[in-house]
Structures are given as structure tokens and as C-alpha cells.
Amino acid sequence: MAAAAGPSRQATALSTPPPPSTSGDSESTVIPKPEEKGLDVTVLKEVAKAALVESLNEIQGAKTLILDPGLAGPLGLITEVALLKHQAVDKMFWLEDGPLNVTTRNVVWLCRPRMSYMRTIAKQIRSHQASPPPQGPLIYTILLVPRVTELCRKVLEDEGVAGDVTLAEFKMEFIPLEDDLLSLELDDVARDIYLNGDDTPLYYASLALMTFQRAFGLFPRILGKGDAAKRLAGLLQRHRASGDPKYSDLQSSEAVDGLIIVDRSVDWVTPMCTQLTYEGMLDEFIGVKNAHVEVDPSLVDSAPPGRSQQSSSLPTAPKKRKHHLAASKDRLFGEIRDLNFAVVGSRLSKLARRLEGDYGGAKNLKSVSQMKDFVGKLGSLQSEQQSLHLHTGLTELLLPLTRTEIFNKSLEAQQNLLAGYDPSAQLSLIEELIDQEAPYPTVLRALVLASLTSGGIKPKILETFKRDFLQTYGYHHLPLLIALQDLDLLVKSPTSTPHPFASLRKALRLVVDDTDDNKPNDISYVYSGYAPLSIRLVQCVTQKNAVLSGSATSLPEANGNGSESKGRELPRAHPIVGWRGFEDVLGAIPGATVDVQQKDDIRREQSERTTTTVVFFLGGCTFTEIAALRWMAAQTRGRKFVIATTGIITGSSVIDSFGDRPPVPLVPEANA
Numbered sequence: 001m002a003a004a005a006g007p008s009r010q011a012t013a014l015s016t017p018p019p020p021s022t023s024g025d026s027e028s029t030v031i032p033k034p035e036e037k038g039l040d041v042t043v044l045k046e047v048a049k050a051a052l053v054e055s056l057n058e059i060q061g062a063k064t065l066i067l068d069p070g071l072a073g074p075l076g077l078i079t080e081v082a083l084l085k086h087q088a089v090d091k092m093f094w095l096e097d098g099p100l101n102v103t104t105r106n107v108v109w110l111c112r113p114r115m116s117y118m119r120t121i122a123k124q125i126r127s128h129q130a131s132p133p134p135q136g137p138l139i140y141t142i143l144l145v146p147r148v149t150e151l152c153r154k155v156l157e158d159e160g161v162a163g164d165v166t167l168a169e170f171k172m173e174f175i176p177l178e179d180d181l182l183s184l185e186l187d188d189v190a191r192d193i194y195l196n197g198d199d200t201p202l203y204y205a206s207l208a209l210m211t212f213q214r215a216f217g218l219f220p221r222i223l224g225k226g227d228a229a230k231r232l233a234g235l236l237q238r239h240r241a242s243g244d245p246k247y248s249d250l251q252s253s254e255a256v257d258g259l260i261i262v263d264r265s266v267d268w269v270t271p272m273c274t275q276l277t278y279e280g281m282l283d284e285f286i287g288v289k290n291a292h293v294e295v296d297p298s299l300v301d302s303a304p305p306g307r308s309q310q311s312s313s314l315p316t317a318p319k320k321r322k323h324h325l326a327a328s329k330d331r332l333f334g335e336i337r338d339l340n341f342a343v344v345g346s347r348l349s350k351l352a353r354r355l356e357g358d359y360g361g362a363k364n365l366k367s368v369s370q371m372k373d374f375v376g377k378l379g380s381l382q383s384e385q386q387s388l389h390l391h392t393g394l395t396e397l398l399l400p401l402t403r404t405e406i407f408n409k410s411l412e413a414q415q416n417l418l419a420g421y422d423p424s425a426q427l428s429l430i431e432e433l434i435d436q437e438a439p440y441p442t443v444l445r446a447l448v449l450a451s452l453t454s455g456g457i458k459p460k461i462l463e464t465f466k467r468d469f470l471q472t473y474g475y476h477h478l479p480l481l482i483a484l485q486d487l488d489l490l491v492k493s494p495t496s497t498p499h500p501f502a503s504l505r506k507a508l509r510l511v512v513d514d515t516d517d518n519k520p521n522d523i524s525y526v527y528s529g530y531a532p533l534s535i536r537l538v539q540c541v542t543q544k545n546a547v548l549s550g551s552a553t554s555l556p557e558a559n560g561n562g563s564e565s566k567g568r569e570l571p572r573a574h575p576i577v578g579w580r581g582f583e584d585v586l587g588a589i590p591g592a593t594v595d596v597q598q599k600d601d602i603r604r605e606q607s608e609r610t611t612t613t614v615v616f617f618l619g620g621c622t623f624t625e626i627a628a629l630r631w632m633a634a635q636t637r638g639r640k641f642v643i644a645t646t647g648i649i650t651g652s653s654v655i656d657s658f659g660d661r662p663p664v665p666l667v668p669e670a671n672a
Contacts, residue, residue: 004390005615008533009407009602012066021646022042023091026069027080029627034403038180038256038610038612038640038642039216039256039640039642041176041180041642042179043172043215044173044175044176044182044211044212044215045078045175045176045185046173047173047211047215047417048078048079048172048173048174048175049078049079051084051170051171051172051368052075052078052079052083052172052222052472053083053087054085055143055169055170055183056084056088056089056108058088058168059106059108059139060106061088061104061106061108062088062090062100062104062105062106062611063090063102063107063108063342064089064090064091064092064093064103064106064107064108065089065092065093065108065110066092066093066095066107066108066109066110066112067086067092067093067094067095067110067116068109068110068111068112068371069093069095069096070112070187071110071111071112071172073289073290074172074175074184074185074290075172076290077171077175077290077291079174080400082174082489089105089445090103090104094123095109095111095117095120095409096120097120097123097660098124099127099128099559100124100125100127100128100138102138103193104134105136105138105139106138106141107140107141107144108142109121109136109137109140109141109142109143110143110145110170111142111143111144113144113145113146113148113151113152113398114153115152115155115304117320118142118155118156119155119159121125121156121161121460121616122155122156122158122159122160122337125140125161125164125165126159126160126161129164129233133376133624139166140164140166140236141165141166141167141168142164142165142166142168143168143169143170143363144167144169144205144287145171145172146167146169146170146171146172146173146204147169147171147172147207148167148168148169149200149202150462152167153167155666163257167311171207171211173207173208173211173652174202174208174211174644176328177326177404178291178292178326178328179327179328179666180630180633180640180641180642180643181642181643181644181645182212182263182643182648183642183644183646183647183648184201184204184205184208184631184643184645184647184648185290186201186204186646186647187328187647187657188619188657189201189618189619189646189647190253190264190299190619190620190649190654190657191657192656193228193265193618193619194228194264194265194359194487194619195483195486195487195658196575199228199231200308200569201618201646202228202232202235203235205232205616205618205646206232206235206236206239207239207369209232209236209259209562209616209644210236210239212614212644213247213253213318214247214250215257215463216253216256217250217251217252217253217254217255217256217597218250218251218253218599219253219256219258219259219614220252220253220256220257220258220597220598220599220600221259221576221578221586221595221596222258222259222261222594222598223258223259223260223261223541223576223578223579223594223596224259224260224262224263224593224594225261225262225263225266225537225586225589225592225593225594226261226262226265226266226344226441226592226594226618227263227264227265227589227592228261228263228306228478228601228618228619229261229262229266229579229592229594229618230590230591230592230594232372232618233261233594233596236600240598244365245610247308248371251559252599253610254452255611256611256613256614257575257576257611257612257613257639258541258576258613258614259613259614259615260537260538260541260542260599260613260614260616260618261594261616261618262534262538262615262616262617262621263591263618263619264617264618264619264620264621265474265588265591265619265629266277266524266533266534266537266546266589266591266610267532267533267537268448268452268487268622269418269452269453269501269533270521270532270533270534270622270625270652271419271620271649271651272414272446272448272449272452272651273449273527273530273651274320274407274410274411274446274652275412275416275527275622275623275624276340276341276342276423276443276527276528277337277340277341277526277624277627278336278337278338278339278340278341278344278395279325279337279338279623279626279627280622280623280627281341281398281402282394282528282611282623282647283622283623283650284650284652285398285401286394286397286398286648287293287398288325288623290321291324291325291326292323292324293322293323293394294321294322294323294326294473295318295320295390295393296320296321296324296396297320297321297343299323299367299390300323300386300390314423314574317509319419323390325337326578328554330390331384331387331426331573332351332384332388332391333387333391334563335347335625336343336391337596337623338527338597338626338627338630340517340518340526340528341398341402341519341527342518343517343518344391344395345399346518347393348388348391348392348395351384351388352388352392354386355384355388356365356617361368371564377559382449382552391507394617402641403629405436406433406436406438406439406442408486409429409432409433410429410438410445410446412429413426413429413430413446413450414446415434415450415528415529415530416446417446417449417450417454417512418449418453418505418511418527418529418530419454419511419529420502420505420511422452423453424451424452425644426446426450427450427457427465429446430446430447430465430466431465433446433468434465434468434472437472439652440469440473440477441651441652441655441656442652443469443473444469444484444655445482445651445652445655446491447465447490447491448484448489448655449480449488451489451491451499452489452499452501453499453501453502454493454502455494455495455499455502456492456493456494456495457491457492457493458492458493458565461493462490462492466481469481475661476657476660479659479660480655480658480659480660481661483658483659484655487658490536500588500589500590501533504585504588504589507584507585507588508528508531508533508536508537508540508547508585509531509536509547510531510533510536511522511524511529511530511531512524512530512531512569513529514558515528515529516635520631522546523535523539523631523632524535525631526607526624526625526627526631527624527629531628532624532625532628534617534621534625535625535628535629535632538615538629538632539632540579540581540582540585541576541578541579541613542574542576542613542632542639543573543574543632543635544572544581544582544635545574545580545583546573548581553586556584562658569638570586570636570637571636572636572637572640573611573636573637573638576613578595579595581591599600608636610637610639610640611636611638611639612639612640612642613640613641613642614641614642615641615642615643615644615645616645617634617643617646618646619649620645620646620647620648620649620654621643621645621649622648622649622650622651623648623649626643629641629643
């Protein structure tokens with residue numbers, strides 16, 4: 001493609017994932033759980049792809065596509081560059097400041113409905129109209145994802161270009177990241193809803209959930225906890241009552257038994273904890289974005305390690321390469337992603353020994369048939385070896401981080417705060433983290449955790465923390481501290497609205513002392529002893545006995561992958577009957593309680609049929625919460641989970657979103 005001015009950095013090829021697998025949970029190393037077919041959520045990928053094709057086809061002729069950089073990752077999960085070329089997309093550029101320099105009559109911007117983008121686009125249109133090209137005036141179209149907003153129209157009117165541009169929609173909603181994981185891939189949803197009072201993400205979520213119901217049938221029952229969860233449930237009911245023919249004739253689903261809405265504001269404690277599963281650690285310390293991780297090319301190159309490219313120049317550090325993390329294409333990743341990181345090393349060593357034995361067996365081949373069998377499985381062995389090379393390399397990157405003083409000190413403070421052990425001593429540990437200039441999100445996550453688990457922090461101590469924090473990390477973080485206070489995440493004690501964590505700790509068994517990371521018998525293994533409050537609430541609906549019994553032994557002992565032990569049959573999942581038995585617990589948690597039956601007299605008799613429960617995280621979820629739900633799914637027969645979310649988060653990403661963005665240097669770094 002030719003170079004161009006304006007959006008000068010030409011968009012690179014979108015990453016193209018292979019078709020997601022529908023194989024269900026990972027296989028056990030002991031006895032595989034009988035395969036239970038769940039929903040084929042790949043249909044939602046096809047829906048999104050068809051919507052994109054339809055939107056582009058409505059624009060006749062060759063077109064230049066100017067892409068919001070934030071949409072490149074999500075688009076890469078549902079389509080590929082070849083499909084865009086087939087829709088007459090001639091060139092692609094990033095949406096950024098600068099004049100247009102295009103050769104096609106059609107110019108199409110594909111972006112989120114943000115005011116800043118509308119102003120940039122308006123500036124580009126005015127600049128181009130001031131010196132029109134020889135082929136005549138251009139045709140301008142803005143495709144907004146997922147919908148056109150009145151605010152965008154108003155900005156374009158104020159900028160004087162509303163009459164020159166056509167506004168259209170590309171309804172990109174749920175994107176399948178895995179065969180059991182859907183995401184809207186929205187950024188900063190927690191900030192928008194809980195800090196800014198902007199319910200736009202709720203509306204987007206409601207549209208996506210209505211599309212889900214059109215594909216799989218009406219949720220027989222909607223359950224949830226939290227004020228935002230109640231507003232979302234209300235939107236779903238309003239869509240059904242709107243008279244829209246798309247929703248008027250929806251039938252109750254036979255494959256889905258309910259929707260559980262987890263409002264992030266009900267559980268801020270969980271994302272503030274350091275994730276301890278393999279995939280969670282990758283997200284915490286390396287970063288997983290749109291199901292991709294940036295790695296050194298040597299970890300994913302098929303060329304043998306040690307082979308270097310010939311070059312006359314001095315070697316330079318290789319650029320990071322994006323690698324798609326998906327269990328459907330990497331069986332080893334599917335086996336270790338949800339394990340506690342403490343046992344990942346032993347699993348990788350076990351695989352390495354097996355592969356060494358398999359390759360070593362080639363020396364003992366005697367007959368042609370034996371050699372033929374070995375060659376037949378050689379491709380599989382090479383694939384496993386490449387996967388082992390990747391995950392061993394990633395583990396080697398993570399391991400030194402787990403041995404640093406800052407990591408262990410923050411983890412110690414977190415574990416003790418969760419257990420309610422000597423809060424004043426933990427505050428001293430947090431003060432030491434500030435003295436050591438630990439990353440500021442690490443400090444604030446621990447401080448927020450202290451406030452939530454202890455019912456606030458004494459006023460004098462809190463003011464000292466704030467002063468020391470600002471002096472160490474900069475006064476531009478003052479809006480962040482104010483935001484945390486406004487959200488009741490960082491408050492003085494005693495507070496008028498104390499967080500009920502202390503009482504919930506016992507009522508819901510949030511802290512479990514006898515957790516075995518290698519053979520877990522409770523969801524608390526994902527945090528080495530802390531059971532995420534959000535997932536305990538899901539258990540209140542789907543696995544009541546595991547909570548009410550006061551012991552995880554009510555479910556069969558499982559291995560690290562959540563599969564049943566040898567010789568023990570899994571119990572059947574009980575039907576969903578709402579919050580029955582947990583009314584007092586729900587009453588102690590701030591926010592509305594949701595229990596909506598969308599179809600009267602819905603009775604589901606016990607049968608061998610497998611149903612699916614959809615768990616939707618409003619405000620984002622962590623990979624550890626996803627791991628806990630997958631572990632739960634492996635403990636019973638007859639129920640699978642589809643996890644849906646507005647986006648994948650970490651505690652650091654949430655903390656960062658609540659504050660002002662880093663200040664822009666007065667002088668560009670390149671010219672400094």
C-alpha cells in the first residue's frame with residue numbers, strides 16, 4: 001500500500017484467530033469428564049461479521065477505511081483483512097490527527113462514538129474540502145460502533161460538517177474470546193458507570209444480551225445483585241415491551257436456564273487482589289489485550305532456537321509480536337491457564353519429560369509400521385513442543401517477579417487483610433511499599449483493600465497516606481484519590497456506609513485455610529485461600545450446597561483442572577431457584593437484589609439434558625473469576641457456564657481508569 005499523509009501510520013493486518021473450538025472443558029489427566037455440549041457461541045462471531053459486511057456493502061465503490069486503533073484488536077477476532085478487501089476496502093489507516101490524503105471517492109471512518117474522534121474527523125473533512133481533489137468531492141461516511149449517538153450528531157453540527165457526512169452503525173456486540181467466554185471489549189466501563197454516572201455501557205450491554213436471546217432463546221430467569229444490575233435487567237424488560245418485532249416473539253430458551261448479572265460495584269475486593277492463576281498473572285504483569293499477549297518473537301518462531309538472521313548491522317532488540325492465546329489452538333494453554341501459578345512449573349516439567357520420552361522412543365523403532373505411526377504423530381509432538389517453549393518462556397518471565405520483595409510484601413498485606421489479621425500491621429507494610437516506590441497501582445490496590453476489608457481507615461492515618469502518596473508519585477494523582485473517595489473505596493473510619501466484608505467473610509466462607517493449589521476442592525484456590533465474593537454469589541444460585549455446608553467437601557475432590565477424581569461420579573447440578581436461603585446475606589450487601597422470571601410457570605424437571613447458565617459481569621471481570629467459574633462447571637453434571645463481560649480487567653487497569661491520564665509533556669519526546 002502506498003504511504004499517505006494524515007493518518008500517516010498505515011494500519012497493519014488484523015490478527016486472525018482460527019475458528020473457536022466447541023470441545024468444552026479441558027480434558028482431565030485422570031478420568032476425562034464426560035463431554036457435555038454447550039452453546040455454540042461462534043454464531044455471535046458470524047453475526048458480527050455479517051453486520052460488518054452489510055455496513056460496508058451499503059457504501060458503493062472503492063473505499064479508504066480509517067480505523068479507530070482501539071477497534072483493531074476486537075475486529076481481528078471476528079474478521080480478517082481479506083474479508084475487508086473483498087468489500088472494496090482499498091487502503092486502511094489509523095484514525096489520528098492530520099490531513100487526509102486518499103485516492104478513493106469514499107472515505108469511511110470506523111470508530112467508537114467519542115467526541116474527540118468527531119472533532120478530529122470534522123477537522124480532516126474541513127481541511128480536505130479547502131483543497132478538493134481533482135476527481136471531485138469525496139463521499140464521507142462514519143461507521144459508529146455499536147450505535148449512532150445524538151451527542152456525536154451534535155458535535156458534527158457544531159463543527160459545521162453534519163451535512164457533509166453520513167452517519168451509520170456497525171453493531172459489534174459480543175465477541176467470542178473462547179468457546180465459553182464472550183466480551184464486549186469495552187474500555188473503562190467501571191469508570192463510566194460508577195464514577196461518571198454514564199449508563200451508556202448498560203444500554204450497549206442490553207442490546208448485546210437481547211441479541212444473545214434472539215440467538216438462543218429468552219432467559220427464563222434473570223438474577224443479579226447491585227443497583228446497576230437492576231437497571232440492566234430493567235432495560236432488558238423494556239426492550240421486550242417496546243413493540244420491536246425483533247423481540248416480541250422470543251420463546252423461552254431450552255438450552256439456557258438463566259442469566260446472573262454480577263454488578264462490579266458489589267465486589268470491588270476481588271479485582272484489588274493480585275491474580276494468582278497463570279492467565280491472571282499474564283494479564284497482571286505482561287498484559288493480555290483482546291486475547292493477545294505481546295511476546296518476544298523467539299517464543300513463537302518455529303525456527304530452532306539459536307538460529308539468528310544474517311545481518312551486516314549490529315543486532316537490535318526484536319520488536320514484540322502479538323500472539324493469540326486460545327485453548328482452541330493451544331491445548332497446553334487450555335490445561336494450565338486456570339491453574340494456580342504455583343503448580344504451573346510442575347505441569348510444564350511433566351510435559352517436557354513426556355515429550356523427551358516420545359522423541360527418545362524414535363531410537364527404538366524397528367518396523368516400518370512403528371516408524372509410520374511415529375511420523376503420524378510427529379506433527380502433534382512438534383506442536384506440543386512449540387507450545388511448551390512458549391509457556392516455559394512466559395513462566396520464566398513471571399517467576400522472577402514473584403520473588404521480588406514488592407510482590408511478596410503486597411501479597412502478604414492482601415492475604416492478611418482478607419483474613420482480618422492485624423490491619424494496623426498491614427498498613428505499615430503498605431507504607432513500606434510507598435517508601436520503596438512500588439508501582440502506584442500496587443499501593444492503591446492494597447490501600448483500597450485495607451479500607452474495604454476493615455470498614456475504613458482512621459482519619460489521621462489515611463491523611464498521612466494521601467500526603468505521602470502524592471509526594472512520592474506526583475500531585476497529578478489527586479483526582480484519582482478524590483475519585484476513590486467518591487466511590488467509597490477509600491474512606492475514613494468509622495463510615496456511615498461500612499462495607500459488609502467482615503460479616504460476609506464468615507457467612508460466605510470467603511477465606512478458606514485448607515486450600516490445596518495442586519488439587520483444589522474450592523474456588524478459593526485461584527487466590528490461594530480467598531474465594532472471590534462475586535463467584536460465591538454465583539454459587540449461591542448454582543451450587544448452594546457448596547456454600548451452605550460450610551465445607552467444600554460437599555463436592556467431589558478434584559484435580560488441578562477441576563475434573564473428578566478416579567472412581568467418583570459427579571452429582572447433577574440442581575435447578576436454579578433464585579436466592580432462596582441467602583436472603584440475609586443479600587440484605588447485608590448494598591444495592592438492589594434482582595430476581596425476574598421472564599416466563600410464568602417455567603418448571604424444569606430433572607433430566608440428563610445439559611443446560612447453560614450465563615454469568616454476565618457488568619463493569620468487567622478478571623481471569624481469576626473466569627477460572628473459578630470454569631472450575632465450578634467441572635464439579636457437576638448437567639450445567640455449563642457461558643461467561644460474558646463488558647471487558648477483561650485487572651485491579652491496576654481499574655485504578656488507572658479512575659484517575660486522570662498521565663500528563664502530556666510540553667515538548668514532544670522526539671524533539672526534547
